[in-house]
Amino acid sequence: MASRPLFNAPAPNVPYFVPRQYPPAGTAFDPQPHGKPVPTLFRPLKIRGVEFQNRIFLAPLCQYSSENGVVSPWQLVHLGGIFTHGPGLTLTEATAVLPEGRISPEDAGIWTDEQATAWAQVVQFAHSQNQKIGIQLAHAGRKASTAAPWVAATGTVPFIAGGWPDEVLGPTDEPHQPDFPTPKALSKEGITRIVKGFVDAAKRSIRAGFDVIEIHGAHGFLISSFYAPASNTRTDEYGGSFENRIRLAIEVVDAVRAVIPPTTPLFFRLSATDWLKDEQGPRWRSEDSVRLSRVLAEHGVDFIDVSTGGLSAATQMSPLASGAGYQVPFAADIKAALGDKVFVGAVGGINEGKFAQSILDEGKADAVLVGRMFQKNPGFVWKLADDLDVELHQSSQIGWPFQGRAKKAAK
Structure with missing residues (x-):
């Protein structure tokens, strides 16, 4: 009987050698x-033309490690260390669609071809590992020209330190908080420029090879500062009524959906509540997010990524807003209202496999997004699998010591 050829098969379509990964890690x-049956957390999820091997997604994690918007080897190592362990989808950090849309001078961007080329190298490596990767497109709005959080918790970065305090934009000229830059209220022409920025960024993202596009409409950045009544006191067609305040979000969604392939999933991250209290004035509530999500689904958004907060320094969060799954009820509200009309992701303090599985079992969401736990443990998918006694395929280089020849030798 002929022996099997000893051949370490290469990944296809890569200009360097890495072993082929099939099936992908995390399967x-x-x-x-x-x-035992495979629990839902580790069952595939298909959205449009993309199938994810499990329902554990990496949430965007700002890294403040780029120069002039160009990502560095840091992003390749940071993200690569995670997606080689097999989350169903890896989402990038918030990536600015225009230079003034960065949070800090060191934010990633995709408003130039040079930036897109740098991102393409990260995408290429993800695909060499048979993994899916998405980009989060963002404009920081009135929270721009501020510092990386380990440099300063709050405050404006001046021109001399690479900031742009006189070019910060918002729905009005009201700053996010007193020591933040005073924004310029966006004109209609300025809004048109913003929408075009998202469109051009989406086109570059598709050319770079990203599998998923996410629009950042949360955390008090530009889009959410328009739909939230506490930060939008405009009196034109972009202010006042609910329909007017969500207009920017819908214009961005429509414009992006029109230029990306019909097979590409479109995600939207929203803040389901601003955590303000009634006595603090007009506020954005869970029922408003349900209403917005219904409109987003009608306009081609496939997945609602449900976060909360970030709008105001006056926020008074619930005493429960620090425990496991504190944002899950907001995802559950949207899922209950929209059912199969849209996929929903829950995020926030999801740190254990049985808890993550219960979110899906109870119909509160279709997937979970995890951020900080992946910072602590890039192999967090494996940890959740161990919690549920699920056996996973691993990347060959990572998994072989736990099985096969090495496993036999250890006996």
Whole structure:
């Protein structure tokens, strides 16, 4: 009997050698070796033309590690260390669509071809590992020209330190908080420029090879500062009524959906509540997010990524807003209202496999997004699998010491 050729197959379509990964890391063995069914957390999820091997997604994590918007080897190492362990989807940090849309001078961007080329190298490596990667497109609005959080918790970065305090934009000239830059109220022409910035960034993202596009409409950045009544006191067609305040969000969604392939999933991250109290004036509530989500779904958004907060320094969060799953009820509200009309992601303090699985079992969301736990443990998918006694395929270089020849030798 002829022996099998000893051939370490290469990943296709890569200008360097890395071993082929099939199936991708993070895929559950089906059937499981112990005969138990695969839990929903580790079952594939298909959205438009993209299938994710499990329902654990990496949430965007700002890194403040780029120069002139161009990502560095840091992003390749940071993200690569995570997606080689197999989340169903890896989302990049908030990536600015225009230079003034950065949070800090060191934010990533995609308003130039040079920036897109740098991102393409990260995408290429993700695809060499048979992994899916998405980009979060963002404009920081009135929270721009500020510092990386380990440099200063608040405050304006001046021109001399690379900031742009006189070019910060918002729905009005009201700053996010007193020591932040005073924004310029966007004109209609300025809004048109913003929408075009998202469109051009989406086109570059598709050319760079990203599998998913996410629009950042949360955390008090530009889009959410328009839809939230506490920060938008305009009296034109972009202010006042609910329909007017969500106009920018819908214009961006429509414009981006029109220029990306019909097979590409479009995600939208929103802040489901601003955590303000009634006595603090007009506020954005969970029922408003349900209403917005319904409109977004009608305009081609496939996935609502449900976060909260970030709008105001006057925020008074619930005493429960620091525990496991504190934002999950807001995702559940949207899922209950929209059902199968849109996919919903829950995020916030999801740190254990049985808890993550319960979110899906109870119909509160279709996927979970995890951020800080991946910072602490890039192999967090594996940890969740261990919690549920699920056997996973791993990247060959990572998994081989735990099985096969090495496993036999250890006995």
